[in-house]
Amino acid sequence: MAADGRRHIIAIGGGMLAPEGQVPVHLANALRLTGKREPRLCVLNTAGGDDPRWTLAMYDRLARQPVRVSHLALFPMPNVRDPEDLLLSVDLIFVGGGSVANMLAVWRVHGLDVILRKAWQAGIVLAGSSAGGICWFEGGTTDSFGRELRAFTDGLGMLPGSFCPHYDSEPNRRPLYHRLITDGTLRDGIACDDGAAAHFTDDTLTELIADRPTSGAYRVSGSAGTGVTETPLATRYLG
Numbered sequence: 001m002a003a004d005g006r007r008h009i010i011a012i013g014g015g016m017l018a019p020e021g022q023v024p025v026h027l028a029n030a031l032r033l034t035g036k037r038e039p040r041l042c043v044l045n046t047a048g049g050d051d052p053r054w055t056l057a058m059y060d061r062l063a064r065q066p067v068r069v070s071h072l073a074l075f076p077m078p079n080v081r082d083p084e085d086l087l088l089s090v091d092l093i094f095v096g097g098g099s100v101a102n103m104l105a106v107w108r109v110h111g112l113d114v115i116l117r118k119a120w121q122a123g124i125v126l127a128g129s130s131a132g133g134i135c136w137f138e139g140g141t142t143d144s145f146g147r148e149l150r151a152f153t154d155g156l157g158m159l160p161g162s163f164c165p166h167y168d169s170e171p172n173r174r175p176l177y178h179r180l181i182t183d184g185t186l187r188d189g190i191a192c193d194d195g196a197a198a199h200f201t202d203d204t205l206t207e208l209i210a211d212r213p214t215s216g217a218y219r220v221s222g223s224a225g226t227g228v229t230e231t232p233l234a235t236r237y238l239g
Contacts (some may be wrong), residue, residue, distance in 0.1 A: 002057040003035020009200045011133035013165040013192025017211040025211035034091040039069045042090040047098030047131040050075040081221040092125040095132030101144035130165045162189030169194045178228045188221035208235040
């Protein structure tokens with residue numbers, strides 16, 4: 001639950017920095033938003049097929065931190081009796097990267113689309129990287145369907161518009177995102193370099209943050225006559 005009683009979503013562009021022996025910078029920032037001395041964190045790796053190596057790495061990374069960690073796995077079946085009870089009992093839900101298309105399909109089968117919206121309305125902080133950033137929006141750019149990047153248009157829609165992660169690290173992301181917005185496949189949105197993130201409070205983009213000074217974020221919108229307009233956004237370095 002957020003300390004200020006408001007709703008928070010942090011969409012990270014991927015490639016999070018995690019100093020040796022420390023919590024990843026963006027995750028530490030999200031934990032601070034809860035205002036709890038020992039926040040309850042649930043991690044979801046549905047986009048990565050619930051690979052146990054990722055889950056164990058998260059537990060190891062947080063083992064010596066004042067954080068009560070749990071996880072929700074859906075493969076081959078839910079690891080808890082009541083996923084809704086688990087997700088609504090924590091202060092922060094963090095979603096990892098991978099296939100956003102597969103993740104959303106599995107979430108909907110298990111009703112997590114509804115549960116996560118309840119969590120958001122209840123003030124539980126939501127955060128995620130790459131696929132875990134796209135999922136909160138209406139759509140974005142993804143490699144869920146193969147090596148060639150494509151549009152994804154079936155997000156949860158809790159945040160309006162679209163999101164493009166890995167804006168600086170994958171050469172095809174930027175031109176594809178511009179093209180998809182120009183032709184109307186995706187709505188206007190936010191693009192984040194690796195290490196940058198968009199922080200929404202309630203329904204408003206309130207801040208762009210980054211775990212390194214070189215990461216940027218951009219508002220990308222369709223523009224009559226010129227096709228697309230890309231506007232750099234002021235980004236606060238968390239370091």
